[in-house]
Amino acid sequence: MATIFEISEEQKLQLAALFEVGKTITSTLDEEEVLHRILTSCAKVMAAKICTIRMLNQETGMLELVAAEGMPREFLEELEDDIELGAGVVGKAVLNKRPYPVVDIQQSPYKHAALAREHSLRSLLSVPMMLHGEAIGGLTIYSERPHAYDQGEIAVLESIAEQAAVAIENAKLYQAIIGLIVSLNKIIESKDKWLHGHAERVTNNCLIAAREIGLPPRTIKILEQIVPLHDLGKVAIDINLLNKPTPLTDEEREIIKQHAVIGEEFLKAVKLFRLALKIVRNHHEHFDGTGYPDGLKGEEIPREVRLLTIVDAWDAITSDAPHRPAKGAEEAIEELKRGSGTHFDPAILDVFTTLVLKGKIQPACGRR
DSSP states (O other), rough: OOOGGGHHHHHHHHHHHHHHHHHHHHHHHHHHHHHHHHHHHHHHHHHSSEEEEEEEETTTEEEEEEEEOOOOOHHHHOOOOOOEESSHHHHHHHHTSSSSEEEEEGGGGOTHHHHHHTOOOOOOEEEEEETTTTTEEEEEEESSOOOOOHHHHHHHHHHHHHHHHHHHHHHHHHHHHHHHHHHHHHHHHHTTTTTTTTHHHHHHHHHHHHTTTOOOOOHHHHHHHGGGGGGGGGGGOOOHHHHHHOOOOHHHHHHHHHHHHHHHHHHHHTTHHHHHHHHHHHOOOOOOOTSSSSSGGGGGHHHHHHHHHHHHHHHHHHHHHHHOOOOOOOHHHHHHHHTTTBBOOHHHHHHHHHHHHHHHHHHHHOOO
């Protein structure tokens, strides 16, 4: 094996590019974002006009187009039909587990040669996406010039495809784990009439308010996945304590406070990213630093967590509880406002209460 000192400058640039691609596509666990990053990185490294990914549906045996970059709408419409394994260039690449280059599409029996001419496409290269020795899909690039891909270029695309397969599989596994935990959380919640529907309402209201305060799409996606789990730690708390019909003692209150840390520990086991853990651990922090478990203050608390604190409190106030009835919207707003600057971020609270007054966010029990 050659050392770094024995390879050409071009090979060094390829290595650097591959490292950057790997770092980029494995830095998120959102499947849609993974696919987008794979294709944009691929287009850049391989100087491709169009990049596509097809995944093998194990039930149908068909290759489904799951992502495309740089593809005109009319071309996409022609290519979006599923492809049989072994059919077409990508079908052959996946079936035979080897790369298939086409030097000049316009001079080959390529099925869409006329459309390729219309869009100035000349060459293509399709490689299988390999995982544990099996082809799970195909990565294809299209170029505007006739080109005979050499072994180095093919090796680069194969390396990208291999990294992509791992990233996609990790994203699918992550989604499956989150789905399993959410299902478990719903089962537990359904056994507690006071908590029933709480996670879903808080999540929906959180997403409405998150868009209003301008949180970035990636953060909103994380909220959508993790907010349903914000009270997960309560599974370890005695349900009789959670349902106690009289006010809690100081000792009992301390026990319930542990749910934030317990929830974080559950999610650490599946190696969730830092922001997800903070959402679960710190959603009871107060703006003035008097909350728990860490006593974070002001902007030490992530903005999205400060938002969740308000939405969570709103749902609690407007829901029936063992020791008190639900409050209507006006009363609940007044109670939230009394916590402005102490419990809650004043700026985010203003946005939230405006949404309530406009009817975009409803009380849990429907009382205005």
